Amino acid sequence: MLELNGIRKTYVTGTTSVEALKGIDLKFRDSEFVSILGQSGCGKTTLLNIIGGLDKYTSGDLKINGRSTKDFKDRDWDAYRNNSIGFVFQSYNLIPHQTVLSNVELALTLSGVSKAERRQRATEALEKVGLKEQIHKKPNQMSGGQMQRVAIARALVNDPDILLADEPTGALDTQTSIQIMDLLKEISKDRLIIMVTHNPELATQYSTRIIRLLDGTITDDSNPYNGEDDNIATKTDEDSLTDKKSGKTKKKKTSMSFFTALSLxxxxxxxxxxxxxxxxxxxxxxxxxxxxxxxxxxxxxxxxxxxxxDTLSSYPIQLQKESVDVSSMIENMMGNKDKNVDHDKDKIYSNNIMTDMVNSMVAEVNSNNLKAFKSYLENHKSDVDGYISDIQYSYDVPLYIYSTDTSDGVTQLNPSSVMENMYGMSVSGDGMMSAGMQNTSVWSRLFDNRQMLDEQYDLIAGSWADNYNEVMLVVDENNEIDDYTLYSLGFKDPAEVKKIFKNVMAGNSYETEETQYTYDEVLDKKFKLVLPTDLYRYNDTFGIWEDASHDDEYMTTVVNNAEEVKIAGIIRKNPDAASVSVSSGVAYTKDLMPHIIEKVNETQIVKQQLADPEKDVFTGMSFDNDKTSISTLENNKSLLGIASEDNPSEIDIYAKDFDSKEKLQDFIKNYNDEVTADGRDEDTINYTDYVGILMSSVxxxxxxxxxxxxxxxxxxxxxxxxxxxxxxxxxxxxxxxxxxxxxxxxxxxxxxxxxxxxxxxxxxxxxxxxxxxxxxxxxxxxxxxxxxxxxxxxxxxxxxxxxxxxxxxxxxxxxxxxxxxxxxxxxxxxxxxxxxx
Structure with a gap:
């Protein structure tokens, strides 16, 4: 039962107050058709909205099944409207972007009804109002009467106790109005319908009770009800609303799922x-x-x-066994000193740098303990892995490469014999010229970082070198190789260089033949790897080792028995690469030098030299005998290629970027601080950062x-x-x-x-x-x-x-x-x- 006791509603606008309802007292039966009549502005719609929980009364009390609503919270009113009230509006108020079925289902989504049940109940409600065949239409595809039927179906789908109709026929023609009123009359048999209307004829014809309002007060009630015949127990505020027809407890709290919100x-x-x-x-x-x-x-x-x-792949942080700090000298020459000076700019002043330059130039050579640093680096590898693209360890081990063809004698390809053919002198001799020639080697170490290699080069033939005896041939972006490299690798006859030199010196022109090679021809190319110790043989007569590198018969045997090295693939500089680690020539893997070191250390001459480090294996004399030997143990080790993997002669650390390079420099500084703190100043590392000087502003x-x-x-x-x-x-x-x-x-x-x-x-x-x-x-x-x-x-x-x-x-x-x-x-x-x- 619905009961209104002394309901008042006052609207406040600015300083003006308007009392729409002035103490309404009403009780309604569970099943009746009530029409509320009155002039516009008399409070009919306000009364309907208060009954429906859309508007809140100012004073008085609205009781639902004997329960007061004075302490209702928003969620209570929401549950009341969803479960107990159904609204039918004059303008239908259908959601235009939803189908007819979705409009009717909407109230059920708030009640937590499953999708299948929602569809079933909505379809049944539409069937009751005669619109079962119209469920997939949009509201704008229907007539006014059909839209009002949809609104009624929506009001009924949750099986409410009360149906509130605000001028339900106000926008309809006479015939359609009669159809809607007949439908409402039928519905009123098992529930309460309260209708606001301006049409007294319809009210008289269809209603079982007519209430008239004037200026917010009731002036007439055709069939008043005092509720004396009903036995209704008052419920506490904590009770849920109960469906009187089914006896089931109705859901107190409503909630719209996020998927429903998304759908809307x-x-x-x-x-x-x-x-x-x-x-x-x-x-x-x-x-x-x-x-x-x-x-x-x-x-x-x-x-x-x-x-x-790419740039840093050409400019690593380079640590050598012996180094001179030229950073200060370069900075002085480039004028990179601190410019904080305190004098007026009305004269010309000298900037004295010569003393600093001379000090740098005559500074003593610093010795770096690379063995200790390599051990430290490997023990702290996890600290620097993120900053390093590659680390290369170099050893004082000569790389001897020969041509596989010994039919006309042996041809040494590395150290290159090209310059020897030009000048008629051995590249293994002493002096500055020899050193310069050896620096023209076309054999270089390949990066061990495959990702960087893939970025810098395109593999155009073959496959990437994976083993110590596999190398890569590097060509430029035009698939060209300079002829110096071709001579040095034996693709072209190195002896031709002597002819070029003689003709040029004589003022004559000499045209060399332009050659070309298929990928298969290049990939078929092989070389012979000769150990530095293989150049020496033992003299049984004198009990010493002698250089046999100029003995063609001996060297032919050595070369024929030597290991083969093959070209595994051909790579070309990527057009987008700013710089590459190896620009031309042959690049070998990191495994080649450790292999040579291992093989060298297994030879008889090396074992003999290391077994008696005081005695020169080439002279049979003691190293400290100045009259008989000018050699030293270190010279012999360098000559024979004696080395240990844990003691490199040079460490090249390639940083990923400039920030990483700074992190690596900090790493070296931390190392120096640690060894200094341990009292091992001799183990500190000195190096020159060329790229840091040149590109400090990047x-x-x-x-x-x-x-x-x-x-x-x-x-x-x-x-x-x-x-x-x-x-x-x-x-x-x-x-x-x-x-x-x-x-x-x-x-x-x-x-x-x-x-x-x-x-x-x-x-x-x-x-x-x-x-x-x-x-x-x-x-x-x-x-x-x-x-x-x-x-x-x-x-x-x-x-x-x-x-x-x-x-x-x-x-x-x-x-x-x-x-x-x-x-x-x-x-x-x-x-x-x-x-x-």
Missing amino acids: SLNNLMTKKTRTILTAFAGSIGIIGIALILSISNGIQNYIDRVQR STIITAISSVLIAFVAISLVVSSIMIGIITYISVLERTKEIGVLRSIGASKKDVSRVFNAETLIEGFVSGAMGIIITLILCIPANAVIKNVTDISNVAQLPVAGAVILVIISMLLTTIAGLIPAKMAAKKDPVVALRTE
Whole structure:
């Protein structure tokens, strides 16, 4: 039973108060058809809204099944409207972007009814009002009478105790009005119907009770009810509402699932496709700006990183057993000293650098204990792995390579015999000329970092070298190899160089033949690896070892029995690589030198020399006998290639980038601090950082560029957020009536807020996805322009992770930007919202 005791409602506008209801006392039967009549403004709709829980009374009490509603909270009113009340409005108030079936199902979604049951119950309700065949239509595809039937089906689907009808026939023609009234009359047989109308004829014809209002008071009640015949127990505030027909406890709390909110919002957006797309595009402008900046920033950073890696692959941190610190001298010559001076600029002053330069030039040679540092480096490998692209250990071991063809005698290819043929002197001799010739070797160590190799080179034939006896031939970007390298590798006859030299010296021209080789011919090329110890044989007569490198018969046997080294593949410099670790010639793997060291240490001459380190194996004399020997043990070790893997003669550390190089320098400094603290000053490491001197400003430039890009990104984010907030607010204004409808069927403030949060989330996703797609399209012409201007390829590159993050950021920003408009929507007065057109 529904009971109103002394209900008053006062509206306050500014300083003016209007009393709409002035003490209404009414009781209603469980099943009756009540019509409320009165002039416009007499309080009929206000009374209906108070009974329906859409509006709150100022004083008095509204009792539901004997329970007072004075202490009802918002969730109690929401549950009451959802479970006990069904609204039928004059203007139907159907949600236009939902189908007929979805409109009817909506109240059930708030009750937590399963999808299958929702569909069944909604279909049954539509069948009762004669619209079973219309369930998939949209409201705008139906007549006024059909839409009112949908509204009635929606009101009945949750099986409410009370049906409230506000001018249900006000927008209908006479014939349709009669059909609707007949339907309401039938419904009133098992529930309470309260109808507000201006039509006294319809009220008289169909109602079982007519109540007349005038200026907020009841002037007449045709069939009053005092409730004396009913035995109703008063319930406590903690009790749930109970269905009197079924006896089941009705759900007290309603809740709309987020998927329902998504569906409502998605359907709303789809009904306005053009505007949704334009709105998404407007919201995506900021994302496009950010994505383009990120693309170019990412591409530039990748290019810078690649340049750094490529550049640093040619300029490692180089640690040698013996070194001279020339950093100070170079800085003095370049004028990189501190310029903090204190004098006027009205004269010319001298900048005295000679003393510092001379001090640097005559500084003593520093000895580095690379054995100790290598051990420290390997023990702390995890500390530097992230900063290193490769580490190369060099040893004082000569690399002797010979031609496999000994039919016309042996041909030494490395150390190169090209210069020997030119000048007619051995490259193994002493002096500056010999040293210069040996530095022209075309054999180099290959990087052990496959990722870097793949970035710097293209493999054009064969496969990558994996074993100690496999090497790579390096060609330039035009697939060319200079003829010096061809002579040095035996592809062309080194003896031809002597002819070139003689003709040039005589003033005659000499044209060399241009040669070309198939990939198969190159890959078939093999070399002979001769150990440095193989150049010496034992003299039984004198009990010493003698140099036999000029004995053709001996060397032919040595070369024929030597191990073979083959070209496994051909690599070409990648056009996008700024620099490469090996520009031309042959590159061998890191395993070659350890193999040579192991084999050398197994030879008889080495074992004999190490067994008696005081005696020279070449003279049979003691090293300290100045009259008979000018050799030293170290000279002999160098000559024979005696070395140990744990004691390199040089360590080249290749940093990934300039920041990593600084970390590696800090690592070396920490090492020096530790050995100094241990009293081992002799083990400190000295080195020269050439690339650091030449490129010290690069990091500053990169930082400046990054800061500018970040500033642009920040501006774009702010603009995008403001745009999305405005768009969401407009959507709230447009869907105000929908808010009223949702509240009338029991949606809570949180549910309403969730609907608009879902809409902003969808808008954010569409904006983000659209922004990413447009950015990817714009990257194509952007790359073409940048390539044309700078000759740098593929600068604009949007990373996949960045794209995903931007979409997530877009969704997050739209949700945040929509929080205030969504909260405004939730706070809207449902009565006011329903009146919005």
